[in-house]
Amino acid sequence: MVQASVSRTEAFLQEADRFSAHNYKPLPVVLERGEGVWVWDVDGRRYLDMLSAYSALNQGHRHPAIMKAAEEQMARLTLTSRAFHNDQMGPFLRELCEATGFEKALPMNTGAEAVETAIKMVRKWAYTKKGVPDGKAEIIVCENNFHGRTTTIVGFSSEAQYRAGFGPFTPGFKLVPYGDVEAFEAAIGEHTVGFLVEPLQGEGGVVVPPDGYLRDTARICRERGIAFMADEIQTGLGRTGRLFCTEWEDVRPDVLIVGKALGGGVYPVSAAIADGEFMDVFQPGDHGSTFGGNPLGAAVGRASLRVILEEDLATKSDELGTWFMEQLRAIPSEHVEEVRGRGLMIGVVIRKESGTARPFCEALQARGILAKETHHQVIRFAPPLIIEKATLEEALDHIEDVLKGGV
Numbered sequence: 378m379v380q381a382s383v384s385r386t387e388a389f390l391q392e393a394d395r396f397s398a399h400n401y402k403p404l405p406v407v408l409e410r411g412e413g414v415w416v417w418d419v420d421g422r423r424y425l426d427m428l429s430a431y432s433a434l435n436q437g438h439r440h441p442a443i444m445k446a447a448e449e450q451m452a453r454l455t456l457t458s459r460a461f462h463n464d465q466m467g468p469f470l471r472e473l474c475e476a477t478g479f480e481k482a483l484p485m486n487t488g489a490e491a492v493e494t495a496i497k498m499v500r501k502w503a504y505t506k507k508g509v510p511d512g513k514a515e516i517i518v519c520e521n522n523f524h525g526r527t528t529t530i531v532g533f534s535s536e537a538q539y540r541a542g543f544g545p546f547t548p549g550f551k552l553v554p555y556g557d558v559e560a561f562e563a564a565i566g567e568h569t570v571g572f573l574v575e576p577l578q579g580e581g582g583v584v585v586p587p588d589g590y591l592r593d594t595a596r597i598c599r600e601r602g603i604a605f606m607a608d609e610i611q612t613g614l615g616r617t618g619r620l621f622c623t624e625w626e627d628v629r630p631d632v633l634i635v636g637k638a639l640g641g642g643v644y645p646v647s648a649a650i651a652d653g654e655f656m657d658v659f660q661p662g663d664h665g666s667t668f669g670g671n672p673l674g675a676a677v678g679r680a681s682l683r684v685i686l687e688e689d690l691a692t693k694s695d696e697l698g699t700w701f702m703e704q705l706r707a708i709p710s711e712h713v714e715e716v717r718g719r720g721l722m723i724g725v726v727i728r729k730e731s732g733t734a735r736p737f738c739e740a741l742q743a744r745g746i747l748a749k750e751t752h753h754q755v756i757r758f759a760p761p762l763i764i765e766k767a768t769l770e771e772a773l774d775h776i777e778d779v780l781k782g783g784v
């Protein structure tokens with residue numbers, strides 16, 4: 378008997394569907410290999426990766442320098458826990474501090490853990506250095522934020538779905554509209570100790586705040602003794618055309634939070650970075666992570682950072698992104714409401730009348746381009762920063778067809 382033929386892709390999709398929690402709705406593509414800006418699926422089709430794992434792949438898939446560092450470290454030592462020292466963590470943190478201009482860094486693994494670290498740091502700073510009564514510290518956050526998925530973090534999300542069913546939540550957070558300096562200032566209370574903000578909201582739909590927003594809120598924070606905490610997990614490490622997005626407005630945060638591309642697409646590496654004034658609140662036993670600062674992660678982090686700096690990926694992102702955004706804006710399409718972004722972090726907003734962005738992403742997939750919708754109406758284009766202009770030019774032909782034709 379002849380079996381009904383099922384493509385390899387279909388078989389993998391069915392297996393994942395059966396055995397996984399359904400907490401994602403991925404595009405129906407099953408990848409098995411990646412190199413640079415390209416990925417291949419299990420049926421041999423090649424795609425241009427224009428999502429870059431939400432900017433965790435700024436250096437591209439399997440960058441040779443990062444792979445080499447990872448392989449060499451794997452052959453030596455991979456994990457010590459923080460009960461012992463290792464010979465990679467110190468150099469990693471020094472290089473991270475040199476690149477960012479801060480005194481100290483605390484290594485974690487995922488982005489959410491680095492955000493949690495920043496929250497703990499600023500709260501303890503407020504209690505020990507500012508005399509805020511115990512348990513009263515308040516941190517201001519923005520509507521439409523995305524800072525991760527732990528229970529504390531989703532507790533201050535404004536997205537109903539991120540919270541529904543997961544309470545009770547951690548108190549001590551206050552939401553204000555993103556991009557509104559006056560609303561921020563008005564929300565400051567007696568026990569406000571921190572402001573946690575994405576310098577450009579990625580998951581929220583590639584939302585660029587009005588000019589001056591970061592500069593003005595940072596100035597108010599300085600005047601009022603509030604810690605300015607920049608979540609640069611997605612916007613950092615070159616993505617928006619600067620090493621850090623806060624540089625667009627010459628802002629130096631009090632706490633800088635990085636992740637994603639710090640692991641070069643190889644390994645989860647994140648960090649909360651600050652001067653001693655904040656970092657020194659941590660005493661032995663206050664905070665930790667079994668894997669944070671491990672030698673493999675540290676070696677990967679060093680190589681990932683080096684690639685960003687040595688290949689000047691921030692400048693590349695600035696130049697290519699500016700050009701690419703111009704090209705996208707020039708596409709005559711009745712479906713497009715707006716094209717926005719900075720560097721190679723670009724959102725194409727689909728008009729509500731044309732449906733959601735999802736079918737456009739599916740049409741792009743059929744043409745060999747992987748992009749993922751965010752917030753229903755937005756197609757996000759965020760290719761690895763190592764991409765060549767010619768590759769972007771080719772992609773534009775397909776994007777133009779899809780945006781013009783509709784789906």
Ligand SMILES: *Cc1c(COP(=O)(O)O)cnc(C)c1O
Pocket residue numbers: 431486487488489490492523524525526575579580608609610611612636637
């Ligand atoms: C991805 C992201 C996080 C969470 O990082 P994880 O590694 O998924 O925990 C936090 N903040 C921002 C801005 C992000 O884009």
